[in-house]
Amino acid sequence: MSVNVRIPTILRTYTGGQSEVQAEGATLAEVIADLEKNHTGIAARVLDDQGKLRRFVNVYVNDDDVRFEQGLETATPDGAGVSIIPAVAGGC
Numbered sequence: 001m002s003v004n005v006r007i008p009t010i011l012r013t014y015t016g017g018q019s020e021v022q023a024e025g026a027t028l029a030e031v032i033a034d035l036e037k038n039h040t041g042i043a044a045r046v047l048d049d050q051g052k053l054r055r056f057v058n059v060y061v062n063d064d065d066v067r068f069e070q071g072l073e074t075a076t077p078d079g080a081g082v083s084i085i086p087a088v089a090g091g092c
Contacts, residue, residue: 001026001078005035008086014042023082028061029072031082046084056087 005023007015015021021039025031036043048054052072059066060083066074076082 001076001080003031003076003078003080003082005031005082006084008084010086011042011045011084014039014045025076027072028059028066028074028076028082031076032072058085058087059083060085 001024003023003025005021007019007021009019012018021035023031023034023038025034032043032046035046046054046057046059053059053066061069061074061076061080064074066072
């Protein structure tokens with residue numbers, strides 16, 4: 001399955017500045033593996049040392065937060081949009 005992955009500004013150094021890239025995979029785990037194959041280093045920013053989604057990185061397949069779906073096993077149907085959104089902190 002081919003999906004469109006939206007890349008946040010902080011991770012665009014891994015995609016040559018591209019804000020959106022194509023990736024293949026039937027699940028989010030496969031999509032991240034394909035991203036890593038084509039954009040080395042990006043998986044380490046999305047996954048922790050145990051291979052789970054990092055705590056402060058939110059990932060959506062279409063409009064669904066994968067943490068409330070099947071996590072890395074969330075299906076990524078052909079043409080789906082995957083958004084990687086790092087948490088933002090700050091304030092006074």
